[in-house]
Amino acid sequence: MQKTALHTLCIALEGELDHHNAPALRRKLDAALDRSRSGLILDFSRVTLMDSSGIGLLIGRYKRAKDRGGKLYVQNVSPHIDKLFRMSGLYSIIEKL
Amino acid sequence: MQTTDNYMELTFPAHSQNEAFARVCAAAFAARLDCTIDELTDIKTAISEAVTNAIVHAYPARSGKVLLRGSINGNTVRFEIQDFGCGIENIEQAMQPFFSTGNSAERSGMGFTVMQSFMDTVAVHSQPGQGTVVRLEKTILSQNTECLIHA
Structure with a gap:
């Protein structure tokens, strides 16, 4: 974890973001959101696969960040995951850095 | 009728821990068609969606099984993901983007939309009380080209 120039906590995700892995990740991200008032930057460099469970997880984290006055950002999204973001309209609520 | 070059059943x-197992098996089965990495990721993602649907929705009150079949004809790979659970009352509604039964937290309702984006055809057959079969098909067009480029 590191602080960026935006003073927003950046978390690097790793592995496959599916239904099985979502609950553990949700708990960790919610704990981080509770500590970071400005929101979170999620780095997708090392995410090898994401499906619609990941979309649901990100929508939930966006809502939680928004409730706390923060925002959700993503960076280093692969073309495959970028397609998921575009088809689901996630970029209208989550900013790509 | 086309002859089947190869097939598998699982x-x-x-x-939920079998979601990763199923998609890795499906990708390994399809890999003999010399798919690109992107095509394999498309297949893994679509299989993940169909298997997750079966795991999340098919058996609300009991345990059950999921059957994954694969076949290859020429350059086309087909998969069937079958469950023997509660079935889908309204398939058209279930396939709408953002539709979710809402029986569990944070479902995006994008599963079928993702399958349709990453595969050439998606067909769903369901019988309430009997179960659901999702058929996915993808023709691999890019045989060997990526290998040649990177050779």
Whole structure:
């Protein structure tokens, strides 16, 4: 974890973001959101696969960040995951850095 | 009728840890068509969606099994993901983007939309009380080209 120039906590995700892995990740991200008032930057460099469970997880984290006055950002999204973001309209609520 | 070059069948309990197992098996089965990495990721993602649907929705009150079948004809790979659970009352509604039964937290309702984006055809057959079969098909067009480029 590191602080960026935006003073927003950046978390690097790793592995496959599916239904099985979502609950553990949700708990960790919610704990981080509770500590970071400005929101979170999620780095997708090392995410090898994401499906619609990941979309649901990100929508939930966006809502939680928004409730706390923060925002959700993503960076280093692969073309495959970028397609998921575009088809689901996630970029209208989550900013790509 | 086309002859089937190869086929596979896999049965596993509807447990979430089998989502990764199923998609890796499906990708390994399809890999003999010399798919690109992107095409394999498309297949893994679509299989993940169909298997997750079976695991999340098919067996609300009991444990059950999921059957994954694969076949290859020429350059086309087909998969069937079958469960023997509660079935889908309204398939048209279930396939609408953002539709979710809402029986569990944070479902995006994008599963079928993702399958349709990453595969050439998606067909769903369901019988309430009997179960659901999702048929996915993808023709691999890019045989060997990526290998040649990177050779």
